Amino acid sequence: MSKKRILVIEDDRSLSEVLAYNLRQEKYDAVVALDGMDGLRQAQLKTPDLIILDLMLPQMDGLEVCRRLRSDPVTSNVLILMLTAKSEETDQVVGFTLGADDYVTKPFSVKILLERIKALLRRRESNGEASDTIVSQGVMIDRRRHRVMIDDVPISLTRSEFELLEALVRQPGRVFSRAELIDAALGDDALVLERTIDVHIRALRQKLEKHSELIETVRGVGYRFRDPDTAFKKQTT
Structure with a gap:
């Protein structure tokens, strides 16, 4: 059985490395991109099961990445968990409007984040929406x-x-x-x-x-x- 693939789009290199390490410890196939343009490219190439998407990114911000992911038939059904330092309600509304599946604000507990990821993947499987x-x-x-x-x-x-x-x-x-x-x-x-x-x-x-x-x-x-x-x-x- 293949591992679930998770793409981390996060420009903070130290945080992205921590997330990738913990994801691999949980037996996920973790891929990292450090800016929005590369994140979009990696998503189109590697078709992950879930994307952890930072909102504040160089090259292309997370909201635009989310919009493009949802408009592309290849990535339209990929789960998106937005990760950002912003906590204003308006940012969350915009994120969900563009198609984000969940929203976590910094600072956060890696353990809690992993549980949110598991919940999203379980929900997708139970709904029979996985594109395996x-x-x-x-x-x-x-x-x-x-x-x-x-x-x-x-x-x-x-x-x-x-x-x-x-x-x-x-x-x-x-x-x-x-x-x-x-x-x-x-x-x-x-x-x-x-x-x-x-x-x-x-x-x-x-x-x-x-x-x-x-x-x-x-x-x-x-x-x-x-x-x-x-x-x-x-x-x-």
Whole structure:
């Protein structure tokens, strides 16, 4: 079973490190971004289950990040817990209006924060809203069970191959650069060459067999998973 992924968007490096450490102690897969723009990018690449979002951020403030997350089909259903030093009621109202699921003000107890996170995740599971399964063009990815099936036949993937395929399938038609795929599949702290992604793509295509053409090469840029709408239009013209 895969870990729940939590993205911490917090510009205070020491606080973000404390949060990431405690989340990992609780067996979550913790990812950190130190500004709003990077946080939005990480959310789109890694599709977390929950985002801890600071309100006062460089590059792009938390309210704008929240608005963009909710307007993007890829991240529209991700749980958002806003974290901020502001405690005025108006800020909380704006946050909830934009789609935040919970609101915690600084200073706070890490233990209490963890309990709020658990409660949000439990509520999501009990409501049956978790997006742990993706199906596209014969490819089924079950993140909770860490399983991939092609036309109902299971295939075995390494963790990197699994993360890479998930990133591509979640956003069909989007072109990913090699650097973005390294970030999505191997982590932004991975010390690897961009050509490493080519090796992973080659191995992934071999395992996809007749569905290998679903992963398209965009010369000079990177890779994308074939957009089913585009493929349908080609077949009908």
